[in-house]
Amino acid sequence: MSDSEAFRGEARAWLEANCPAEMREPVRDETDLCWGGRDLVFKNEAQRRWLERMAERGWTVPDWPERYGGGGLSPAEAKILKQEMARIGARNPLTSFGISMLGPALLKYGDEGQKSRYLPEIARGEIRWCQGYSEPNAGSDLASLQTKCEDKGDHWLVNGQKVWTSYADKADWIFCLVRTDPQAPKHHGISFILFDMKTPGVSTKPILLISGSSPFCETFFDDVKVPKDQVVGEVNKGWDVAKYLLGHEREMISGMGLAGQAGAALGEVLRDAVAADPVLRADVARFDVDAMAFRAMSERFIDELKAGQAHPAQPSMMKYAGTELNKRRHELVMAAGGSDALEWESDRSRRGKAAREWLRTKANSIEGGTSEIQLGIIAKRILELPGT
Amino acid sequence: MPLYLNDDQTMLRDAARSFMAEEGAIAKQLRHWRDRNCKDGFGHGLWKQFAGLGFTGILIDEAQGGLGLGHVEAGIVLEEIGRNLTPSPFLMTAVAFVEAVKDTPHAERWFPGILAGDTVAAIAVDEGPRHRPDTIAMRAERSGNGFSLSGRKQFVVQGASADIILVAASTEEGPTLFAVGKGAPGLEVEGVRLADSSIGARLTFDRVGVDADAVVGEVGRGADILARLLGAGRAGAAAELVGVGSAAMDMTVGYLKQRKQFGRLIGEFQALQHRAAHLYSELEIARAATLKAQQMLDESSAGAEAMVSVAKAKAGHSATLAVQEGVQMHGGIGMTDEYDIGLYMKRDRVLNELFGDPAFHADRLARLKGY
Numbered sequence A: 001m002s003d004s005e006a007f008r009g010e011a012r013a014w015l016e017a018n019c020p021a022e023m024r025e026p027v028r029d030e031t032d033l034c035w036g037g038r039d040l041v042f043k044n045e046a047q048r049r050w051l052e053r054m055a056e057r058g059w060t061v062p063d064w065p066e067r068y069g070g071g072g073l074s075p076a077e078a079k080i081l082k083q084e085m086a087r088i089g090a091r092n093p094l095t096s097f098g099i100s101m102l103g104p105a106l107l108k109y110g111d112e113g114q115k116s117r118y119l120p121e122i123a124r125g126e127i128r129w130c131q132g133y134s135e136p137n138a139g140s141d142l143a144s145l146q147t148k149c150e151d152k153g154d155h156w157l158v159n160g161q162k163v164w165t166s167y168a169d170k171a172d173w174i175f176c177l178v179r180t181d182p183q184a185p186k187h188h189g190i191s192f193i194l195f196d197m198k199t200p201g202v203s204t205k206p207i208l209l210i211s212g213s214s215p216f217c218e219t220f221f222d223d224v225k226v227p228k229d230q231v232v233g234e235v236n237k238g239w240d241v242a243k244y245l246l247g248h249e250r251e252m253i254s255g256m257g258l259a260g261q262a263g264a265a266l267g268e269v270l271r272d273a274v275a276a277d278p279v280l281r282a283d284v285a286r287f288d289v290d291a292m293a294f295r296a297m298s299e300r301f302i303d304e305l306k307a308g309q310a311h312p313a314q315p316s317m318m319k320y321a322g323t324e325l326n327k328r329r330h331e332l333v334m335a336a337g338g339s340d341a342l343e344w345e346s347d348r349s350r351r352g353k354a355a356r357e358w359l360r361t362k363a364n365s366i367e368g369g370t371s372e373i374q375l376g377i378i379a380k381r382i383l384e385l386p387g388t
Numbered sequence B: 001m002p003l004y005l006n007d008d009q010t011m012l013r014d015a016a017r018s019f020m021a022e023e024g025a026i027a028k029q030l031r032h033w034r035d036r037n038c039k040d041g042f043g044h045g046l047w048k049q050f051a052g053l054g055f056t057g058i059l060i061d062e063a064q065g066g067l068g069l070g071h072v073e074a075g076i077v078l079e080e081i082g083r084n085l086t087p088s089p090f091l092m093t094a095v096a097f098v099e100a101v102k103d104t105p106h107a108e109r110w111f112p113g114i115l116a117g118d119t120v121a122a123i124a125v126d127e128g129p130r131h132r133p134d135t136i137a138m139r140a141e142r143s144g145n146g147f148s149l150s151g152r153k154q155f156v157v158q159g160a161s162a163d164i165i166l167v168a169a170s171t172e173e174g175p176t177l178f179a180v181g182k183g184a185p186g187l188e189v190e191g192v193r194l195a196d197s198s199i200g201a202r203l204t205f206d207r208v209g210v211d212a213d214a215v216v217g218e219v220g221r222g223a224d225i226l227a228r229l230l231g232a233g234r235a236g237a238a239a240e241l242v243g244v245g246s247a248a249m250d251m252t253v254g255y256l257k258q259r260k261q262f263g264r265l266i267g268e269f270q271a272l273q274h275r276a277a278h279l280y281s282e283l284e285i286a287r288a289a290t291l292k293a294q295q296m297l298d299e300s301s302a303g304a305e306a307m308v309s310v311a312k313a314k315a316g317h318s319a320t321l322a323v324q325e326g327v328q329m330h331g332g333i334g335m336t337d338e339y340d341i342g343l344y345m346k347r348d349r350v351l352n353e354l355f356g357d358p359a360f361h362a363d364r365l366a367r368l369k370g371y
């Protein structure tokens, strides 16, 4: 038996023994996800147990080093663990910006003190993070951001405003892009800073989305004092950290193009709806070709990434293709649902679940850098086309 | 198994890439044979060279003198064939035919010639303009100690040059495959030049008599062998399409960096940049789907059939996008025979039809998934 088969057996047995039955049911909606955080209220006992057991094994972040709360798994082992979790339909024990965005950036750019302080908290789901990048006048042109951060000797002083900050009202800490040198060219005066959302001077105001929920906020900083050791990477070199993190964010968002549950092409779910409608069936069949092809692409991308073979701008391709695909999926789900799917508040429609999700997916190709921006990155960095 | 080429496969790719770019180049092969109106549409010398490199034995077991490799490796060669539009019997002979007869006595009869680069095989499945392998009208009646075949076939690639033709027919017991030799009495072969200047054939069988040992596998049990043949052929055609699409994209991106209008390189125009980036994305996905299908065939995975249809449909769509954008972004020069991009458009069209187009495979996927 090879090492990987031995690991597969071990992982399978452990998951079998430790993953509660409730945590093997498909995620129904946002409230089934566990985001962690200081004020975390578990939805049920099974969710608590699942998080604790996985965190204890380091398997909330399987491929991070053990000393930072990870599982220390090799890429091959991490892939096997994922497959074994998918096999039994195990939910992710923890969903967080800490895991998918900040963690990777800290592992690469953080100093030892920052890594040993923040990473284990992320792995155990103790601190919930939000992302302070976008500003009212800095969206696609993120590097034009203006939030001011001054060196006051024994601390930093932050003033300004962020917008579209997802879950800012629920987050414990923020990772934030700020301008530390207003004189330098725009990419060279930015720093990457971390602070507690409870710091005096931080306030948030929720924004209502078209889906009817308000998962994001305007975030205001009014003379916020931040300790000196909370800048990640070099001062004025935050753009490097920011871009590296964006790569991971794009990977995470592109994951939404996956079928959700591995193996579920859309046609099987919509079988009854498409039976009497050959044109819709054809659209769904074409979608399934693209969905299954993209799933293969995701597998290839992760494998290449772990082997250090992926082009550094490949996450832009994944984000672009995955999010456009996910929007198509939800258009088809709405079409198949017909007028049933339009009921916004009834119990029959589970309070407009399909419609609200459909609307939510429209943000996929905006958040984390729009599709147009990703296409621009592919054109310039991968195809090396000329121009600014 | 990770979804990228391992070290041995990468070595094979590098070897196939430089060989094909040199010996299989458009000027040396496709245009050469086309402009001489060659009745085969490919060069036998190159087929010999394929054999010398071991390519023709990729899917043949080591015990039978081949390399004992799989569909991933066959696909590596096919992608390079696609890049260079290299006319060759490789897909039909070394992939589809070999896969179909490998566990039968026909292997002993034909593999030595294939390994030597002497033998060419063809596949006769289609009977109408669209690929419909589930409805075979060709009849094979028992006669004497053998069979008598009657009916028509078309789109038999290299059918006019083949030493041996694998024919799908219906018997009373069910679908059956027959290996029919060149020049069988009652078999009429009409070579037809296709849009990409490859040579297909229309075959007319008028009570063609064959011995019982012409049956491949068992009488009435041809469906499994046909499925294996088609799986191999479709995955192979997908790989070739990925090659066609990739080369068309590379040519086009190269042109965007070289052609100037309005005092700028046309590659600076965002409208073109975004279309090129979309094309890149589609081709990356097609390549991943194709490799996944090949790996699944090599592992005999349960979902291989569905993945092969995904790969053939996705590779077909993506390559078509590549050649269409390719011609458009070249402007007028893209429409000239002298320039190569148009040759890619023709090859793409033929490969899309071969073994079922994207509509066929989307429908097939839906059926396999039960809707």
Ligand SMILES: Cc1cc2nc3c(=O)[nH]c(=O)nc-3n(C[C@H](O)[C@H](O)[C@H](O)COP(=O)(O)OP(=O)(O)OC[C@H]3O[C@@H](n4cnc5c(N)ncnc54)[C@H](O)[C@@H]3O)c2cc1C
Binding pocket: A130, A131, A132, A133, A134, A135, A138, A139, A140, A141, A163, A164, A165, A166, A167, A216, A363, A366, A367, A368, A369, A370, A371, A372, A373, A376
């Ligand atoms: C649901 C959701 C959650 C989000 N969460 C966060 C978060 O947690 N933290 C955070 O910091 N931000 C977050 N964002 C913000 C997101 O990153 C920005 O909305 C995004 O980068 C686009 O910026 P913008 O909204 O200012 O649009 P604009 O930049 O004004 O874009 C408007 C349109 O112009 C196009 N465009 C712009 N520039 C170009 C160009 N050069 N070429 C071609 N077209 C162009 C865009 O593609 C778009 O179609 C979130 C957004 C959404 C919708």
